[in-house]
Amino acid sequence: MTEEGQEATVKTTCPYCGVGCGVLANVAADGNVTVKGDPDHPANFGRLCSKGSALAETLSLSDRLLYPQIGDKQASWDQALDLIASKFAATIEEHGPDSVAFYVSGQILTEDYYVANKLMKGYIGSANIDTNSRLCMASSVAGHRRAFGSDTVPGTYEDLELADLIVLVGSNLAWCHPVIFQRIEAAKRENPALRVVVVDPRRTATCELADLHLALKPDTDVALFNGLLSFLSDVDGLDRSFIDQHTHGFEAALAEAGPLDMAKVAEQTGLSVRDLATFYTMVARTEKTVTVYSQGVNQSVVGTDKVNAIINTHLATGRIGRAGMGPFSITGQPNAMGGREVGGLANMLAAHMAIENPEHRQLVQDFWQSPKMARRQGLKAVDMFGAVRDGRIKAIWIMATNPVDSLPAADEVALALKHCPFVVVSDVSTEVDTLPYAHVSLPAAAWGEKNGTVTNSERRISRQRRFLDLPGEARADWRALCEVAKRMGFAEGFNYAGVDEVFAEHAALSAHQNDGTRDFDIGAFADIGQQDYDDLTPVQWPARAGEPKRDSRFFAGGGFFTKDRKANFVAVETTAPARRQRAYPFVLNTGRIRDQWHTMTRTAKTARLSSHIAEPFAEIHPEDAAAIGLGDAELVEVKSPHGRVVVRALVSEKAQKGSVFVPMHWTDQFASKGRVDAVVSPDTDLFSGQPGSKFTPVALMPVSCSWYGFAVLRDKPEGIPADYWALAQAPGGWRVELAGLGQDDLKEMACALLPGDTDEAAFLSYEDGGEGVQRLALWDNGDLVATFFFAPEPVAVSRQWAASLLETKAENTIERYRVLAGRPAADRPDPGAIVCSCFQIGVNQITAAAGQGAATVDAIGSVLKAGTNCGSCRSEIKSLLDGLNDKETADVDIAQAG
Template identity: 65%
Template sequence: MQIDEAREVRTTCPYCGVGCGVLAKVAADGQVTVRGDPDHPANFGRLCSKGSALAETIDLDGRLLHPEIHGRQTGWDEALDRVASTFSQTIAEHGPDAVAFYVSGQLLTEDYYVANKLMKGFIGSANIDTNSRLCMASSVAGHRRAFGSDTVPGNYEDLELADLIVLVGSNLAWCHPVLYQRIAAAREKRPEMKVVLVDPRRTMTSDIADLHLAIAPDGDVALFMGLLAYLGQHNALDRAYITAHTTGFGQALFAASKLDLAGIAAATGLSEDELVRFYSLFAATAKTVTVYSQGVNQSSSGTDKVNAIINCHLATGRIGKPGAGPFSVTGQPNAMGGREVGGMANMLAAHMEIENPEHRDRVQRFWKAPDIAEKPGLKAVDMFKAVADGRIKALWIMATNPVDSMPDADAVEAAIKACPFVVVSDVLASTDTVRHAHVRLPAAAWGEKDGTVTNSERRISRQRAFMAMPGEARPDWWIVAEVARRMGFTEAFSHVSPTELFAEHAALSGFENDGARDFDIGAYAAVDAQAYDALEPFQWPAPSPGAPLWPPEGDAWARRPEGPVRFFANGNFYTPDGKARFIAVRPTVETRTSPDYPLILNTGRVRDHWHTMTRTGKSSRLSQHIAEPFAEIHPADAQRFGIGDADIVRVSTVHGEALLRALVTARQRPGSVFVPMHWTDQFAARARVDALVAPITDAISGQPASKNGAARLERFAAAAFGFAVLAERPASIDADYWSLARCAAGWRLELALQAGRDWTAFAASLLGADAQSETLAYHDAAGGHYRFARFTGSRLVGALYLAPVPVAVSRSWAVEQLGADHADRRGRLAIVAGRPGGNGVNRGAIVCSCFGTGANQIAEAVRGGCASVAAIGAVLGAGTNCGSCRAEIRTIIDARRLQAAE
């Protein structure tokens, strides 16, 4: 892609399901900068810290640029022929269910569509599943049970129109920051808006909450069953809506009424007063939106949790109306697009059902397919079990990293290693999954490929290329289509552009639909290249002009002129009788702890990293806030197990163990341990947290239960702790615990070692040594303190600090020294000392990644008179860009006020 002059391209962020619009500006010299698209209706110009740093993640460092077979570089023809012939031979010898695709919410809809078409319509198996199974499969199942379709009723505008927002299992401030900021902005305009947070942890989202319910893990079904019973007892039901538009209410209410308030309190870990306060607020507030995410979905009772929430909205008629409805927010940029094309093992394309023979016949006829899968395929956890036991003999993994992200990840890795034939299409040459591939196929990355994604409010947006594909990288749709042609399906996979794929996808959505299916974008079935290139973000449904609505006497969805789309405004659901289904659920709080594993393990995400860090790990800015894996522990549990703040701890389950930094905080629920899931073998020694998670799944959705496992803690008895800054990434790290993160001019490294070493030799192996360099050192053998700094000319090559306790060195200051000039030899002593000189600035731990603002700077500003987040922003800039750090800034302000009061 030749660049002659600066240009700006409208595209979409590749991170979470908010689906923010991005303006990528490419300068004449090829430099890329990004900003939020002020005209995109998902974000109106806002971006979170991750989105703001996108330009820092598009370099070619670590890219897979050429096809490889068994590590040998080859051409596309040989690689594609090998994949096609091996899959064809495996199918001929063992049947279609002996092969599988494991795909990703990182794929574009066009990629997803062609992969699903190949597997279900031409190979004839439904063994295609996605990492979206890990984040929102229970929402899909709950929607289908209640609505007859996988329909998200509302849209983002409802978050701003609601008088009450209930956040359930969602750390919105960190995981969907732009939606959090939209709510915060709406609340500033309408202070009467109330927010309730239901979460075992007091996350940063609690900063906006009027009521935080620190619920026991998996207590959600009981909580919302109790709410349904309360609504019935206090005459807060919409009887007319229930009668006209629903069935099954009596059974659901009867089941809910079996629990009294004391029983609900016992099941949820909440007080009766807290329950009544929440229930009465919900009952009294007509405009209520319940936003739920992974804390609901990632559970062995996730589908029941979803239906327990939906039951309460159906019972009050609060669905499909402005400012009212249940709202599932997805974790990946195209989890919704994957659902639209049937990218999950138990779905057909265009929201049709694989179990339905009429739907199968329709899809088969549309595709002119020789075969069609007749039963659901293997869902993710079962798929990798089938790989392990040999039922699946050829596996193709696209745009995901299951060796790190799947539960029981060590077993998944062993299965992949033992599989006779593994293909991986990816952007990077060295992930924990790619290293086990027999064939590696270089895929195009964000910024290089064209297509569409669908966000959590059913809004379809374009991702547009603004960079040339490097080396021999190709789009995922092209790779799959080329394999399909080589397998003998040339005519059905003759597409030459994503435009054609999108048009086919749209045509299938409207094919024999007549308003009977929720997903319909038939208006775009004839889209051409010019229209596709100019495609504006739009919400579905978007049926072709003149297409009938369902049912004929009313509409299942309502569109305001030039405005958002809400489903179920007038009832009329996608069930055979057009009525929504109440589901009689029951509380299923499982006790998984034991004397050997007495703590509850809860996994999740941090603010500035994403999935397994294949993208965010490239950005030094995104590693400033949290640079190493940690275990968040309540002070009472820390005392119980003899753990101090910043110790290294071993977290163990029956499936595996990890070494993590202890973060002792009262924000954690007693008896629980929270660990983030991002770190991999590329960035840490033993921190693949999903290796600890049991492969327990929801019986209906197949979604793994990643929020409620049984674990134990023990202090890792380190003989020495270390911290280093390095200009170059070390080739190897000889330490029991290590965690590596990018910084502005190199790398930062945390260390812990169980046995002492010859520290001079250890420093030489880590920092290097040659005739052109000079090393300064400080030794305190009696106290166990050692410090080394190596210089080449006036540049710092690396510094290492060792101590018998966690090293007390200003990380942010030490990192800055890598990029500084150290011609003043006397000034080099400050580096050995590990702290700035008299006039030096120690920013402290980074709070605002956008502006690199540290906790010490914020505290100093508070001492200088800044008494609000806005005042801090005016002085330091912190909190004025993406806003993700505003809750933490307020925490520092409150802490300084408390100290002053004392």
């Protein structure tokens, strides 16, 4: 936000993953915004990934929710807030406090989270507040609390640069946390002795950095790490002094792991004995070992056991809390950690206190001076929406998240909300799939419009600062919550003059009766005023009153947060993964892709982030595809007992046989049937309540299409009548993938995608009746309005070339007919499928540069700039170059054999 006619640069924090990168947002005098990495921020030192680099391109107000709505009618804030307060109060009066719920998000700021938690747990008197962070890191929380007595991440990002061995478990850092990946990549260049091991069923982009890839069977991590614990014991790789002085339960954990049997572990995990021995020996011989784990560990029905199996190996070796070593949970959302700090989970209290602990409950209630404290944990996310479905929860407030797309068995979630008596949705977009179920919709402040703090994966608190005016009548979430609280009769607890006062109270509670007995303490900020809050620089907790600011680690000398200050080894049983049913013989794994975020409400606004992957897909091993008669780029149905999707087939050796990967991002706004969480099983981890999104038994079936199509459109279509479609932004317009099951009139189909009444005769057209190929194009004074490519098989036209036509002019009929050739003219080279989103560099350009001698990733960067901005594509460039080298080697071998 700037004074009119002035330019300003604001230090803020990226709203995407848990890395917590610092961002410099520059607002020019004309209102244009540019972003770049903050070189002073200790999380990223100026680096940004592709998503962060494109933030300025996502600030469009085209789909913004700008005014409160009651039903489908615009309302005033007072009308909306009065209705929310009265409905919640009446529901509580009639059915009790557990009949209402809040479902919040790692997208909101710590201050929003704090107010929501205080209202629900301390004033309404229920713990029915949970968060979409339950879907990403709840198993880490449960594992930490079982082992350490607290939800403490022991280490820092610096440990990744000081380590000699980094083990990445279920973590595709190259795509999901690119800036951390870049820091490791840089550390590996500086320290040739640094080794990286990737433990993942898929061969992901992260594997390009790996010295060893362990492609274990899905959900067999416990067997792998139990085997490692037994190996460390056999080779005298234990730190007996640390075990004896600072832990309990080692012998029981070792006994549960059992005697080392490498052949048995190999059978359980699907790995070779040789690879197991290599991995175990690397760990045993390398003191400075960091084990980074993320969703591949957490999103499992045995996720908590996986976490504790990993932590056990670090406790057994004393490799925790010291430079370059420790277990390290990387979070998926920008403020998953902040939500944990304020008790945003249904089974926790504020300031990392335990809801099951009566002393903690009394401490928080006394501090808040609240009338009614929740006495037991509330319903976790999956169970919460089950309670909405069966009528136990009759009023729910959903904030900054999209459960109709993101929760498992998502169709059941939609049905639950459809029948819920009262639903409130706070969001920024009018086009999220959850909004149609709202009785009241509230326009929330978006990134760039709100003030507050977030905490990243290394416990570092950073400011998100406002640099844009609030559009329409949008408000910060904490203000909306406070206004509802006041209307419910709780004004004395929610009279905050500004967000700085919320943060100060949060800090004061963290230090209240603490004295080092709890890990989370930011008491140094208990008396912070508005100016100091505005000027707050990134700080890592703990930040205790009277202590200097410093980067810190936990547990090097013990001091855990159990009653006797000793850690607990947790005996975890090696169990076989769920058996696959005959009707559902494949395992579905879901996750992120490089350039999209969650359900695409932000990232889909820029064509640059859709240029890499523009439609939902299923990554399938070639042998599995052949067995079901599925060809590459054909359509495939992925089905479970809970739902189905229809997506593009990506046949790839990177997939593990018997498994299929489908990304989580697509919604009904961008694809006809791409909501993969409708397929995911709602089964959850016994301890954490986190769903097992990496393991759902599914069936795969080819979809028999009569025709396929690809279209480039200047205007967004209002409706798409095809059986299959996927929509994405393109430079200057839109791109659409199409397919049909019947014998549709394709010219009529083309007309239906255009605004107004388009005469079929207006098209230039090419038709090869024998081949079933049709191509259509429509111009307006040399500017392309639309072009369509139809064929009886997947359309082979270059998407990048076709999309670029919207930004070029066809001056004469010859140039227009060239478009119908379906390929670029000789004087207009086709860049090929985009690899580098930042500079829009494609496969063909990289291949050509490699042919001219640019044989390394850095050389490609020098020639084409690819990989030199955000660096997120570097692993893919390396993979492409390796493939070219392998082909050249094979060609030489064939020539020699001939």
